[in-house]
Amino acid sequence: MYRLASMYADGPDENLLFQSTEGQLNLIETDYSKVLKPLLDLHLGRHHSIPMLLSALTQELFQRQTMSMTNSTLSV
Incomplete structure (x- = not known):
């Protein structure tokens, strides 16, 4: 079994x-x-592409985290 988690x-449950x-x-x-x-x-x-899935998921999570960081920086 393989567990893949994004940075x-x-x-921790998001894998x-x-x-x-x-x-x-x-x-x-x-x-x-x-x-x-x-x-x-x-x-x-x-x-039928795991690489495309992982790429899209990484991009979505990165954008979400970046937006969160941007919003918290703007509200300071």
Whole structure:
């Protein structure tokens, strides 16, 4: 089993779990993966691409964190 966590995640439970079965990686459903359903449907369901999913998720989390930091800096 593989656990992938982003350095931009909001908490320790925000990670993806993959199971390797017969040479294929399969995503294990978790509470966090349910929140990501639109991204999963697009990048895994339609494009069958884990790299595209991870890239899109990293970009989304980075933007969210950057916006949060920008907003807190502006409110000081």
